[in-house]
Amino acid sequence: MCPQRILCSKCGELLYTGLELETPGEIIQRNGGYCPKCGKKLGFDTENLKIIPETPVPGP
Numbered sequence: 151m152c153p154q155r156i157l158c159s160k161c162g163e164l165l166y167t168g169l170e171l172e173t174p175g176e177i178i179q180r181n182g183g184y185c186p187k188c189g190k191k192l193g194f195d196t197e198n199l200k201i202i203p204e205t206p207v208p209g210p
Protein backbone atom coordinates (compact mmCIF):
# COMPACT_ATOMS: atom_id res chain seq x y z
CA MET A 151 0.00 0.00 0.00
CA CYS A 152 1.32 3.43 -0.90
CA PRO A 153 1.50 6.16 1.72
CA GLN A 154 -1.13 8.79 1.25
CA ARG A 155 -1.06 12.48 1.98
CA ILE A 156 -3.97 14.74 2.66
CA LEU A 157 -3.46 18.43 2.14
CA CYS A 158 -5.56 21.48 2.81
CA SER A 159 -6.91 22.54 -0.57
CA LYS A 160 -6.46 26.20 0.30
CA CYS A 161 -2.98 26.53 1.77
CA GLY A 162 -1.51 23.12 1.12
CA GLU A 163 -0.90 22.36 4.78
CA LEU A 164 -0.16 18.70 5.31
CA LEU A 165 -3.02 17.39 7.40
CA TYR A 166 -2.21 13.74 7.30
CA THR A 167 0.42 11.47 5.99
CA GLY A 168 0.81 7.81 6.61
CA LEU A 169 0.34 4.32 5.39
CA GLU A 170 -3.03 3.74 6.95
CA LEU A 171 -5.99 4.70 4.87
CA GLU A 172 -8.05 7.16 6.86
CA THR A 173 -11.27 8.76 5.87
CA PRO A 174 -11.35 12.53 5.42
CA GLY A 175 -13.88 12.61 8.26
CA GLU A 176 -11.38 11.19 10.73
CA ILE A 177 -8.71 13.64 9.68
CA ILE A 178 -11.09 16.57 9.85
CA GLN A 179 -12.20 15.54 13.32
CA ARG A 180 -8.62 15.28 14.50
CA ASN A 181 -8.00 18.85 13.40
CA GLY A 182 -11.13 20.11 15.06
CA GLY A 183 -12.86 20.79 11.77
CA TYR A 184 -10.49 23.50 10.64
CA CYS A 185 -7.16 23.70 8.94
CA PRO A 186 -4.61 24.41 11.70
CA LYS A 187 -2.67 26.74 9.45
CA CYS A 188 -5.10 28.89 7.48
CA GLY A 189 -8.28 28.27 9.45
CA LYS A 190 -10.26 27.04 6.50
CA LYS A 191 -13.29 25.08 7.55
CA LEU A 192 -12.82 21.56 6.34
CA GLY A 193 -15.80 19.89 4.78
CA PHE A 194 -16.57 16.25 4.99
CA ASP A 195 -16.52 15.89 1.26
CA THR A 196 -13.23 15.42 -0.44
CA GLU A 197 -13.47 18.55 -2.55
CA ASN A 198 -12.00 20.47 0.38
CA LEU A 199 -9.11 18.11 0.74
CA LYS A 200 -6.49 16.85 -1.58
CA ILE A 201 -5.76 13.20 -1.20
CA ILE A 202 -2.51 12.48 -2.91
CA PRO A 203 -1.06 9.03 -3.21
CA GLU A 204 2.63 9.33 -2.70
CA THR A 205 4.32 7.96 -5.74
CA PRO A 206 7.37 5.82 -5.13
CA VAL A 207 10.61 7.37 -6.24
CA PRO A 208 11.91 5.56 -9.26
CA GLY A 209 15.23 3.93 -8.72
CA PRO A 210 18.38 4.83 -10.58
Ligand SMILES: [Zn+2]
Pocket residue numbers: 158159160161162163185186187188189190
Ligand atom coordinates in the same frame (compact mmCIF):
# COMPACT_ATOMS: atom_id res chain seq x y z
ZN1 LIG B 1 -5.21 25.49 5.13
